[in-house]
Amino acid sequence: QKEVEQNSGPLSVPEGAIASLNCTYSDRGSQSFFWYRQYSGKSPELIMSIYSNGDKEDGRFTAQLNKASQYVSLLIRDSQPSDSATYLCAFAGYSSASKIIFGSGTRLSIRP
Amino acid sequence: DTGVSQDPRHKITKRGQNVTFRCDPISEHNRLYWYRQTLGQGPEFLTYFQNEAQLEKSRLLSDRFSAERPKGSFSTLEIQRTEQGDSAMYLCASSPQTGVANEKLFFGSGTQLSVL
Numbered sequence: 001q002k003e004v005e006q007n008s009g010p011l012s013v014p015e016g017a018i019a020s021l022n023c024t025y026s027d028r029g030s031q032s033f034f035w036y037r038q039y040s041g042k043s044p045e046l047i048m049s050i051y052s053n054g055d056k057e058d059g060r061f062t063a064q065l066n067k068a069s070q071y072v073s074l075l076i077r078d079s080q081p082s083d084s085a086t087y088l089c090a091f092a093g094y095s096s097a098s099k100i101i102f103g104s105g106t107r108l109s110i111r112p
Numbered sequence: 113d114t115g116v117s118q119d120p121r122h123k124i125t126k127r128g129q130n131v132t133f134r135c136d137p138i139s140e141h142n143r144l145y146w147y148r149q150t151l152g153q154g155p156e157f158l159t160y161f162q163n164e165a166q167l168e169k170s171r172l173l174s175d176r177f178s179a180e181r182p183k184g185s186f187s188t189l190e191i192q193r194t195e196q197g198d199s200a201m202y203l204c205a206s207s208p209q210t211g212v213a214n215e216k217l218f219f220g221s222g223t224q225l226s227v228l
Contacts, residue, residue: 004154006154008152032215034215036217043203043219043220043221043222044155044203044217044219045219046216046217049216088154088155090154092215099145099157099160099167099168100145100157100215100217101157102147102154102155102156102157103154104152104153104154105153105154
């Protein structure tokens with residue numbers, strides 16, 4: 001079983017709609033969860049972090065965490081063409097010295 | 113803040129040769145990570161340091177790979193006897209955090225390795 005599972009996509013969403021990206025993880029001890037965005041040919045950049053069960057909102061982005069189900073998701077409201085990128089789910093374990101592990105990413109395409 | 117710097121940006125080598133990459137993290141960051149990324153995949157963890165201590169190395173990494181971070185500043189990643197399967201983008205990232213939570217990684221632009 002992979003440590004982080006993501007649907008590779010591509011996920012195609014019309015402009016202005018809500019894009020929903022999902023991720024499951026295997027380590028029950030995980031405490032910190034992240035969503036990174038990676039444009040083609042560029043390095044990943046952090047867009048959201050979440051540590052507690054429930055929702056966390058930041059502008060058009062909402063991260064959702066359910067530790068019991070080992071599930072984390074990212075919602076992008078009012079999707080824009082500039083949101084077209086690969087979205088990487090990542091997590092860190094219980095220890096403060098934990099490494100950060102990435103999923104394989106979901107490719108999102110926003111169509112005008 | 114000049115960001116994370118990696119050198120070289122591109123490296124082309126012949127199979128069997130040794131290569132070394134350098135990463136200069138953001139100056140006050142004490143944590144430094146190396147990842148490898150191939151097309152269509154997410155970054156694969158290789159190793160990471162907290163200051164000069166190498167805390168973990170991926171079990172998937174062969175003995176041909178070694179990393180150092182002398183004095184807790186810049187880091188080098190060496191690959192000995194390169195193989196075609198080593199061709200990938202090698203990403204370095206640094207983080208200012210020593211405690212739990214909010215481990216934001218700042219990535220460099222990467223070194224693209226091509227083994228012929």
